[in-house]
Amino acid sequence: MTRKDILTPIEVLHRDELTSAQSALVDKAIDATRRSYAPYSRFHVGAAIMLDNGVTVTGSNQENAAFPSGTCAERSACFYAGAQYPEARFQSIAVAARDASGELVTQPIPPCGACRQSLLEYEKLAGHDVDLLLVGRNEIYHLPSVHSLLPLAFTSF
Numbered sequence: 001m002t003r004k005d006i007l008t009p010i011e012v013l014h015r016d017e018l019t020s021a022q023s024a025l026v027d028k029a030i031d032a033t034r035r036s037y038a039p040y041s042r043f044h045v046g047a048a049i050m051l052d053n054g055v056t057v058t059g060s061n062q063e064n065a066a067f068p069s070g071t072c073a074e075r076s077a078c079f080y081a082g083a084q085y086p087e088a089r090f091q092s093i094a095v096a097a098r099d100a101s102g103e104l105v106t107q108p109i110p111p112c113g114a115c116r117q118s119l120l121e122y123e124k125l126a127g128h129d130v131d132l133l134l135v136g137r138n139e140i141y142h143l144p145s146v147h148s149l150l151p152l153a154f155t156s157f
């Protein structure tokens, strides 16, 4: 028997440690939380994706009374980017969330499994790692790639 351990490298950053480009992307993700439609969970998530054409696309969670019909912020952003700019490639992604009180969540918000899978497809299309910034009130997680969040991923059939 052999053993393989999977490690997820995470840089824990404070807001003042971000580059200006990272900080701008984080601001756009936070701003996108204000366009969330979350009357059921009252958990407002925003995502911002910087594309290699210079455009930043944002998305927010959009809920529905028929729960499975809604979608997360990350998928609303990445599918919008794919639909509007099919030739553009992802460079970096930021995700932020506010709770029912309206405050940014304390801990950085990670994408759900379905969003990890969806974002991974766009990272594969990009042909390079796509930076991830997961925003919390007190700290920001910086991950070097989507695949670092989804090891042993299903990427082809």
Ligand SMILES: [Zn+2]
Pocket: 072, 073, 074, 075, 111, 112, 113, 114, 115, 116
């Ligand atoms: Zn999700």
